[in-house]
Amino acid sequence: xxxxxxxxxxxxxxxxxxxxxxxxxxxxxxxxxxxxxxxxxxxxxxxxxxxxxxxxxxxxxxxxxxxxxxxxxxxxxxxxxxxxxxxxxxxxxxxxxxxxxxxxxxxxxxxxxxxxxxxxxxxxxxxxxxxxxxxxxxxxxxxxxxxxxxxxxxxxxxxxxxxxxxxxxxxxxxxxxxxxxxxxxxxxxxxxxxxxxxxxxxxxxxxxxxxxxxxxxxxxxxxxxxxxxxxxxxxxxxxxxxxxxxxxxxxxxxxxxxxxxxxxxxxxxxxxxxxxxxxxxxxxxxxxxxxxxxxxxxxxxxxxxxxxxxxxxxxxxxxxxxxxxxxxxxxxxxxxxxxxxxx
Amino acid sequence: xxxxxxxxxxxxxxxxxxxxxxxxxxxxxxxxxxxxxxxxxxxxxxxxxxxxxxxxxxxxxxxxxxxxxxxxxxxxxxxxxxxxxxxxxxxxxxxxxxxxxxxxxxxxxxxxxxxxxxxxxxxxxxxxxxxxxxxxxxxxxxxxxxxxxxxxxxxxxxxxxxxxxxxxxxxxxxxxxxxxxxxxxxxxxxxxxxxxxxxxxxxxxxxxxxxxxxxxxxxxxxxxxxxxxxxxxxxxxxxxxxxxxxxxxxxxxxxxxxxxxxxxxxxxxxxxxxxxxxxxxxxxxxxxxxxxxxxxxxxxxxxxxxxxxxxxxxxxxxxxxxxxxxxxxxxxxxxxxxxxxxxxxxxxxxxxxxxxxxxxxxxxxxxxxxxxxxxxxxxxxxxxxxxxxxxxxxxxxxxxxxxxxxxxxxxxx
Numbered sequence: 001x002x003x004x005x006x007x008x009x010x011x012x013x014x015x016x017x018x019x020x021x022x023x024x025x026x027x028x029x030x031x032x033x034x035x036x037x038x039x040x041x042x043x044x045x046x047x048x049x050x051x052x053x054x055x056x057x058x059x060x061x062x063x064x065x066x067x068x069x070x071x072x073x074x075x076x077x078x079x080x081x082x083x084x085x086x087x088x089x090x091x092x093x094x095x096x097x098x099x100x101x102x103x104x105x106x107x108x109x110x111x112x113x114x115x116x117x118x119x120x121x122x123x124x125x126x127x128x129x130x131x132x133x134x135x136x137x138x139x140x141x142x143x144x145x146x147x148x149x150x151x152x153x154x155x156x157x158x159x160x161x162x163x164x165x166x167x168x169x170x171x172x173x174x175x176x177x178x179x180x181x182x183x184x185x186x187x188x189x190x191x192x193x194x195x196x197x198x199x200x201x202x203x204x205x206x207x208x209x210x211x212x213x214x215x216x217x218x219x220x221x222x223x224x225x226x227x228x229x230x231x232x233x234x235x236x237x238x239x240x241x242x243x244x245x246x247x248x249x250x251x252x253x254x255x256x257x258x259x260x261x262x263x264x265x266x267x268x269x270x271x272x273x274x275x276x277x278x279x280x281x282x283x284x285x286x287x288x289x290x291x292x293x294x295x296x297x298x299x300x301x302x303x304x305x306x307x308x309x310x311x312x313x314x315x316x317x318x319x320x321x322x323x324x325x326x327x328x329x330x331x332x333x334x335x336x337x338x339x340x341x342x343x
Numbered sequence: 344x345x346x347x348x349x350x351x352x353x354x355x356x357x358x359x360x361x362x363x364x365x366x367x368x369x370x371x372x373x374x375x376x377x378x379x380x381x382x383x384x385x386x387x388x389x390x391x392x393x394x395x396x397x398x399x400x401x402x403x404x405x406x407x408x409x410x411x412x413x414x415x416x417x418x419x420x421x422x423x424x425x426x427x428x429x430x431x432x433x434x435x436x437x438x439x440x441x442x443x444x445x446x447x448x449x450x451x452x453x454x455x456x457x458x459x460x461x462x463x464x465x466x467x468x469x470x471x472x473x474x475x476x477x478x479x480x481x482x483x484x485x486x487x488x489x490x491x492x493x494x495x496x497x498x499x500x501x502x503x504x505x506x507x508x509x510x511x512x513x514x515x516x517x518x519x520x521x522x523x524x525x526x527x528x529x530x531x532x533x534x535x536x537x538x539x540x541x542x543x544x545x546x547x548x549x550x551x552x553x554x555x556x557x558x559x560x561x562x563x564x565x566x567x568x569x570x571x572x573x574x575x576x577x578x579x580x581x582x583x584x585x586x587x588x589x590x591x592x593x594x595x596x597x598x599x600x601x602x603x604x605x606x607x608x609x610x611x612x613x614x615x616x617x618x619x620x621x622x623x624x625x626x627x628x629x630x631x632x633x634x635x636x637x638x639x640x641x642x643x644x645x646x647x648x649x650x651x652x653x654x655x656x657x658x659x660x661x662x663x664x665x666x667x668x669x670x671x672x673x674x675x676x677x678x679x680x681x682x683x684x685x686x687x688x689x690x691x692x693x694x695x696x697x698x699x700x701x702x703x704x705x706x707x708x709x710x711x712x713x714x715x716x717x718x719x720x721x722x723x724x725x726x727x728x729x730x731x732x733x734x735x736x737x738x739x740x741x742x743x744x745x746x747x748x749x750x751x752x753x754x755x756x
Contacts, residue, residue, distance in 0.1 A: 061719035088722075091464050092450060093443025159705050193531075204622050205704045220600050220621075324461060331721050332457040335534055338713065341705035342537035 023266040024052040025077040031057035033233035041283035042274045074260040083323040090117035096257040102268040104275040113292035118254030123290035125309035127248035132240040142171040156224030159205040161337035168195035176319040232288035245314045251321035398728035401507035403451035408435040412503035430476035455498035497521040510729035542709040546692040553639040561643035583637040594630045626702040639684040646680030
């Protein structure tokens with residue numbers, strides 16, 4: 001009798017297991033150290049709750065999502081996207097509208113984490129960094145980044161217009177609060193490009209986020225713009241890279257649901273799990289990106305908090321990335337950047 | 344004696360029977376090539392036709408704003424548009440079946456007039472806007488004063504047709520002004536001419552370097568006995584079979600400022616500070632030359648194998664200096680190989696993308712980098728297709744020049 005009960009129980013387990021095939025979802029991220037932190041904090045533990053996550057990496061190509069939605073063949077269930085793409089994709093009908101009652105109480109989340117189609121996953125920042133072992137005079141302002149007399153050597157910068165134009169204006173004396181106001185004017189854009197022109201011979205461009213800390217470690221550049229989490233990841237491997245926080249541009253990455261996914265229930269289970277303060281705290285312990293659930297901060301110790309872009313000290317003179325500005329002006333400015341690079 | 348007609352038919356009948364048999368044979372031969380033709384049609388001709396079509400297609404505005412376009416027709420494109428135009432716009436927006444249609448419209452107009460995205464979406468979100476034409480106009484202006492800027496209305500008026508030359512014009516740094524006259528792009532938006540030039544420049548240098556390296560090597564290989572030549576050929580082919588990404592990563596290891604080459608040169612004292620070999624033009628050219636070298640070696644080798652050694656010997660025995668014999672007898676016979684290899688390497692390098700992206704700086708990117716950017720990041724497929732068409736046209740043109748100069752068909756064997 002007992003044996004048959006066990007057999008029955010295991011049989012039913014088998015059935016529930018097979019019934020859960022639809023609880024297997026595909027979550028898309030940008031790879032690297034960030035993907036590992038997400039794996040530890042979200043993908044692996046949620047398996048215990050019956051949702052099996054398959055992680056896929058991409059490079060932010062919205063064309064892939066558009067192709068899936070257009071052909072009604074959606075195989076990605078949750079996708080991490082950068083902030084300008086959330087608004088753009090939402091307008092163009094690529095993403096599902098979110099039901100926050102199934103995710104988290106809106107009041108617990110950062111205001112900028114709550115949008116119609118995307119929920120903020122973490123806060124990251126593009127900052128200035130240098131190698132503490134190699135650079136003797138630490139930079140004290142963004143003007144130093146553009147001053148090759150004071151700190152001689154090459155500068156690493158992201159290939160493209162985004163962030164670099166903001167930094168150029170900061171270096172030119174524009175206050176963080178006014179950066180986007182100035183950049184929106186014709187003269188302001190001119191001014192930013194002019195500032196970059198002066199530095200151009202000393203710029204070494206990076207394409208992938210992982211390249212910037214490599215440049216610093218190898219000594220190819222003395223200063224570099226870099227995603228703060230990459231510095232944290234390098235320091236966990238025993239490097240001594242330092243961040244200059246003021247003037248850093250912080251932004252959120254968002255999770256969106258491509259329109260037409262068949263696994264909405266499991267997707268919401270995943271989002272609900274991942275937005276819980278305790279799980280967000282685990283994430284922040286694994287990579288120095290700020291949690292979007294405010295309650296997670298209380299669960300973090302001082303050391304972890306000190307490295308997050310969201311801590312009071314680090315966020316004090318930071319600049320919030322303007323999604324609205326870049327969604328409107330991005331294409332034109334990137335083209336102008338291409339023209340500028342050719343000259 | 345009479346001969347039965349069936350045994351010896353008139354000549355006309357024989358001719359017909361022959362040509363029937365001939366045409367049957369021809370058809371049979373043709374049927375054999377059908378699978379290939381279908382394959383070419385599906386994988387090459389249709390995609391290229393679709394690409395060319397997308398480069399001139401412009402459905403977004405006329406589909407979303409039909410009455411606005413009509414209302415704008417009599418407008419002089421300089422003064423403030425009439426209030427009726429505002430009313431038509433709001434009517435059109437409120438008839439859109441889905442947010443996605445507004446999004447597509449906003450994206451299209453934003454590429455013409457930066458800022459139009461938020462303007463259109465703002466108006467769409469503010470719906471319903473009611474009242475007579477003047478009231479509608481006032482409400483739109485209150486919502487966003489940028490509605491008074493005629494730049495946005497010009498963008499709508501200009502794109503009121505199903506087809507547009509704008510993408511193609513932009514790909515050669517031209518544009519139409521508000522009145523539809525052609526003009527050059529403003530200085531700071533003039534990019535693709537320079538990029539196309541750079542693409543050709545890099546490709547040409549890479550082709551020449553490949554030729555310079557491959558010619559002696561292929562010559563040497565062709566003079567070796569079969570077994571040795573095959574062994575060395577494998578050495579040529581192994582990198583050819585390795586993934587491009589792996590080879591690019593290997594070049595980073597070799598060329599970086601603390602890499603093998605720089606440390607070796609520093610150690611033996613040739614240089615006093617590391618050379619900058621990476622993330623600039625040098626790195627791109629070194630790595631591309633390495634990756635494309637087999638495409639030059641193989642056609643050269645196969646042509647050189649078929650050149651009889653007796654000719655050069657004959658020239659020398661008739662009194663020519665060895666070098667002159669090589670230059671005047673041997674080299675001309677290998678020209679088909681040079682042409683084929685050169686064309687192959689050049690055309691492959693024109694489309695190079697990943698190597699310059701990873702090893703080059705901001706001013707080392709080739710045209711395909713921007714095609715990929717417009718496809719993946721900006722999702723502006725019209726512009727991506729126009730740049731693709733430009734690349735296609737440039738390649739065809741070059742091939743035509745090559746045919747004209749070489750007066751021979753492309754021979755790969």
